[in-house]
Amino acid sequence: MSGERISQSLKQYMPMNVVGLAEYPDFVAAGIVLVISVTESALMANTFTCINCAVLVVIFVTSMIKADIKNWQVDPRNVTDATVGAGGFFPYGLNGVLKGITYCFFALVGFETISSASSEALNPARDIPVSVIICVSFCFLVSTAIALSLTLIMPYYLIPNVSPLSTAFVQAGLPQIMYVVSVGAFCACTSTLMGGIFSISRVVYSMADDGLIFKFLAKIHSKTKAPHMSLLVTGVVTAIIALLFDQNRLIDLTSVAILLAYCSVAVSVNVLRYQRRTIASMPQPVSVQEIRLTNFTTTTLQYKDHLEQETDSPIMARDFLKLCFFPINDLPDANSERIAHGACYLLLIIESILSIGVHLVTLDNPTTIHYAIGGVMIVFGAVFFVILTLIQWRQPQNSQKVSFMVPLVPIIPNLSQLVNLLIVVKSDTQTWIMYFVFIIPSMFIYFFYGMRHSREAEPLHTDRGQ
Incomplete structure (x- = not known):
């Protein structure tokens, strides 16, 4: 919006020549984060969202007027610079597509805000999944x-990394649209930041309330009823990160962290679907919403009777293969739970091997060794992926019903894990170093504080207020 005057001045007078950090301290980004962290406003967020939608419509309609389908059909014979790919519709091949997904995935970041607001929904069991699907x-x-707009009005190899839409419209002879794009970009960044601050503050509050992190972060303001301490802390930390780190590096880091988190969600789906559940007692229905739980209670009592009759004996070696494909019970028992969960955890290793194999054979310039090692890893991983998925499929699943359930378990969760890992392995070494720099302190907090203070270990029938 300022013609890069701010960034150029900061690069000249305040350079940061430190590996892993940005070229200059971004005071503008840090200031915006701090302002938004203390001005949480639904009206402001809705206003910016409406402006974003209007700008998107203008951009799409205008670009279609100037669209040229030839920009998707660049003749490979006319491409002489290796840095711009090989031409055609996929100039960078499968490797480029997988790398690009990491950046494109950042466009979806933010829909988790819906889940963080589940406590404020009227019917979260139904509304949250539907809202997430609509949002995505x-x-x-x-x-x-x-x-479509960007690649149809300008050849891909001319698209700059900075202000691509503005540059594209200037090149297309529509410089006045540049100002519309600038306003939309500012509103989009601001509304995204507001959604992120809202989401992370609620997540931090919930974790503090559950005892996983420090208790003072669960304090609620007496007037606004907002988690002001978590808002303050997350706002300051986010501002420091925005000040010191490069934007593209943060996008890579965010994508890796979220993709790995989604892997854990897929694993959790498998774990919950194949585990034994028993709830000793449930309260009687006292409202229309709770009446819907009566079928759940009946199923729970059936599980209780089943679990009381089963034996928790370990699996004998001679019976292991038989139980893997021919379980003896229709409901999950101790043995089926061990087998299904073991297959689930082994699948993470197999999927990692398969993903690394795909990464090796899709490098920009793979050698014969890359093809040989990658091919073996792909075949090995694919075979065991099918076998372990089949073992999971044969195990009895938990029959308790809830409002929203993932279909085709374990196929969909396993494919979700595999796709996430295929994308993650394309991240560079520096991104992984940054990820572990952030995750290791988090693990220390969890293992040395969260595990001892977690309220999750309290009995289900115990009133936490006592």
């Missing part, structure tokens, strides 16, 4: 529309 679908359509 809308983000997919918008991201696709912007990609």
Whole structure:
């Protein structure tokens, strides 16, 4: 918006020549983060969102007027610079597509805000999954529309890393649209930041309330009823990160962290679906919403009777293979739970091997050794992926019903894990170093504080207020 005057001045007078940090301290980004962290406003967020939608419509319609399908059909014979790919519709091949997904995935970051607001929903069991699906679908359509707009009005190899839409419209002879894009970019960044601050503050509050992190972060303001301490701390930390780190590096880091988190969600789906559940007692229905739980209670009592009759004997070696494919019970027992969970954890290793194999054979310039090692890893991983998925499929699943359940378990969770890992392995070494720099202190907090103070270990029937 300022013609890069701010960034150029900071690069000249305040350079930061430190590996892993940005070229200069971004005081503008840090200031915006701090302002937004203390001005949490639904009206402001909704206003910016409406402006974003209007700008997106203008960009898409205008770009379609100037669109040229030839920009998708660059003749490979006319491409002489190796840095701009090989031409055609996929100039960078499969490797480029997988690398690009990491950046494109950042366009979906933010829909987890819906889940963080589940405590404020009227019917979260139904509304949250539906809202997430609608939000992700809308983000997919918008991201696709912007990609179409950008690549149809300018050849891919001329698209700059900084202000690509503004540059594209200037090159297309529509410089006045540049100002519309600038306003939309500012509103988009601001609304995204507001959504992120809202989401992370609620997550931090919930974790503190559960005892996983420090208790003072769960304090609620007496007037606004907002978690002001978590808002303050997350705002300051986010501002420091925005001040010191490069934007593209943070995008890589965010994508890796979220993709690994989604892997853990997929694992959790498998673990919950194949585990034994028993709830000693449940309260009687006292409202219309709780009446819906009566079928759940009946199923729970059936599980209790089943678990009281089963034996918790270990699996004998001679019976192991038989139980893997021919379980003896229709409901999960100790043995089926061990087998299903063991297959689930082994799948993470197998999927990692398979992902590394795909990474090796899709490098920009793979050698014969890369093809040989990668091919062996792909075949090995694919075979055991199918075998372990089949073992999981044969195990009895928990029959308790809830409002929203993932279909086709374990196929969908396993494929989700595999796709996430395929994308993650394309991240560079510096991104992984940054990830571990952030995750190791978090693990220390959890193992030395969270595990001892967690309220999750309290009995389900115990009133936490006592």
